[in-house]
Amino acid sequence: MTKNRFDFIVVGAGSSGCAVTAGLVEAGIGTVCTLEAGCSDNSPIVKTPFALMFMMGSRKRDWRYNTAAQSELGNRVLAVPRGKMVGGSGSINSMVWFRGRMDDFDGWGVEGWSATDVLPAFEQIESRMMPQRLAGPHPLAERFACSLKSDGHTPPSPEYEGAGVFNVNIRDGRRWSPADAFLHPAKASGNLTVTTESRVATILFKDKCAEGVELVNGERIYARKGIVMSAGAIESPALLMRSGIGPANQLKSLGINLIKDAPEVGLNLHDHPVIGVHHAGPASGYGLTLAQLPAWMISPLTYLLLKRGRLASNLVEAGAFFNARETEDRPDVQVHFIPYMMGWQGKACVWGSGYYADVGVCRPKSRGSLRLVSADVNVAPQIDLGLLDHPDDLATLVAGFKRLRKIMKEASFGSRSAPEMFPGNNVTSDAQIEQHIRDRLSTAYHPVGTLRMGTDKAPVSARLRLNGVDGLWVADASVMPGVTSANTNAPSIMIGHRAAQFIAEDH
Template sequence: MQTEFDHIVVGGGSAGCAVAARLAERPGARVCVIEAGPSDADIRVKVPFGLVHLLGSDRRNWKRQTVPMAAAGGRRVSVPRGRMLGGSGSINSMVWFRGTRADFDAWALPGWDADTVWDAFDAVEARMTPTRLPHPHSLSNAFGELFAANDPGAPPTPERQSAGVFHTNMRNGARWSAADGFLRPSGADVLTGAEVDHVTFDGARATGVVLRDGRTLRALAGVVLSAGSIESPMILMRSGIGPAADLKAAGIEVQVDAPGVGDNLHDHPGFGLHFKGRGSGYGLTLGQLPAWAVSPLQWLMTRSGRLASNTVEAGAFYSVTDSAVPEVQTHFLPFLMGWQGRSIIWGAGYFADVCLCQPRSRGRLRIGPDTHAPLIDLNLFGDERDLDMMTAAVARLRTLLERAAFGSRRAPEMFPGPDVTGEALRETIRTRAGTAYHPVGTVALGGPLDALGAVKGVSNLWVADASVMPRITSANTNAPSMMIGWQIGGHVAAHAKRNAA
């Protein structure tokens, strides 16, 4: 096995694949992507509906959980993270959003203004080619038309281009992840099944990584951590970069006292309404068994049918106050989903949720005695204003759904039920809400990182993934993660070129 490279990229996920592509553009550069999980060569990754199975996989999902969160009723909530090439982008719903231009301007960091970032998105989209979901369910069309015809927020703008039936990063009815768009064409070396424990240093200069199985790999031009918002801060802390007191308590020698590592953790809180009724959306019923039975062949032959659904087919943005900026994103799934513990139940139906575009609550990720078990505290509803807005947003969603032209496919609300309103709804949201699976912010640009993604206090070490967002974007975070990888990868390549000159 080759053990020396110019660049090591830790994590072959949404951002890491884009980083690798950018680094591999340098003539002669030896780039190695180290991925803890397996390859993405699995039919369930390619078939869009396969994500339902992948979420249950111990091998391809890190299956993290939060600590019990006081403001959310003392509960833990699940934090799924993809564990294979493509990362979370290999188990996600492929909904494609840039976020708003104002999201990036609000970062107020050199090189991350909306104009610069928009150019980077153009480069990313040239490879990812997002397009409108080709075969949405009729319920999704009806939901989308509701917003197209009567957008209660503001008129559609390019930054909110896929309100209605969503744009997705699928090609020919199959998942097209960052591994497809960036990594495979790059020619970078890839090591799968290799979990990085920590970064090695010569003084303050990063020189490589040590894997959990004890192997050491060297990186002459530096290391880029792209292990995601949960694992990148953990690798940093295991490498001695983090809050000194926590590191000492965990028996780790301090390289840099960086209190910002693990801080600023946040995500889009989400809460859904479940509808169930005969003849409604996709589900498990006797009448739908023949359609499920032929669906694999249908997908193989025509790349259509229910298996070609990314599940989260449609949605939109709206406001609940008089804000001109959308405050809430809703996702619509024309599937019956379980609400009593099991995700698959008998019957047919649909599901619609609300997620806050800009949550106020901030949590923290910490390292504990088991340095491979992150203590994830999202502090969901730590700021009660998030709960107030969620409650108002759900009430608004109900009235919007009443207007949708669902026809005979309309079904009654089963959870939490139409009678659950006001204070009861607020408490239900507090005790049942989860997230949209978009954790960010734990190694923020302008905090432990400079504006180019370099870790402060050491050299030759960068972070490039969703963890670097100082503030979350106002929609789904996959496209922004790739854009971040593309941009920081460019900065690392430029740094290496300068050093080689």
């Protein structure tokens, strides 16, 4: 890079970073440089919805983090996939679109972030992301969509009980990511520089004012007006701590020069815990069988010519919300339904045909934390999701799992119906289900909360400024005080969009 001074630097071109970048560029308040650690998103593997299953675990496109040993799960270690490319996790995700429940935002209790405050931002981002009902869902997904007395046409909503085919950010059979909707169009302005393979190692400060960044290759880039951290709920707090902002004792013990003691940086980490049920049998869902070989062979052609067929499927085609425990007057769990044979013995691709569904807690109460274990940028932070630390989450999962099984049994899958293969008939009592959950629980890949915004001792202000220093904003999933009741991409984009509005107003 020849130029090393811009008005704004955005760290990370993920879901929020794309929105904040476009917002800053469109506000016309100066030049913007967006630095992305990963690679370009210009690849069929990113654009073809079905190919998402090949990106998880990819050395090139996934950060491939792991959790710390989860004490309530028999010390199991879980994968924490995160997109590492332009579009971030919005380029690796399943494209399911949900704002969340509107009272999620009221529940944040942060001035300026009520349901009424965030609604216009959702409407604005949706005019660009254009979520719509998945085209050509599998017949099993259509049938699942009629569960819970639903009409099969209305998309499900966390606002009430019901099932449906998901709304997705797919256009003409291709992934339409936040990079497509925000970042790429913003390049036309001439005020935007986007660089890939540009991982920020630390933020540079002068008298508690963020003045630039240093990349892992030692290159320094400076910002005249400010830096926006959009590196996601894992890397944003880690980057801050490496730069000297975090719990003083921890940073000192790692030999990091302290800029600002911020005890809450890295705390409040949480995610949606989910538990699944697998069905398998001949002629049911997508899968690898002799009978389906011709369909697989013709699928690239159908996809290339018509943008239809199985390769246009995002796999997570349908779902539901219901009230499992009935302790609240709103759904407490979300279901994802996948009309595809998912292996339950460690491999995603296995022989056979079948379908899968999982149930996850909408508003988990367990909290974990993220800590640095080394000042070295190449050493991953310790990611403790604290799964099932709160007993209510386990109780909700047990109740949700039992009702999900009932729904799967009663769904009118007709000749495509297949028996439950895992966990199967040996797991029926509450104690057995609890043990199954501890043995097999995973997450929906929605980590949030590590740089909570708020008005008390929160690290980030309601205007998304990092408290205690100048020239630094945070705009990504890390600022959510509590995870929204459904998938987190839309709320992350909304946060990026609003961050740009706040910064533009302040300038």
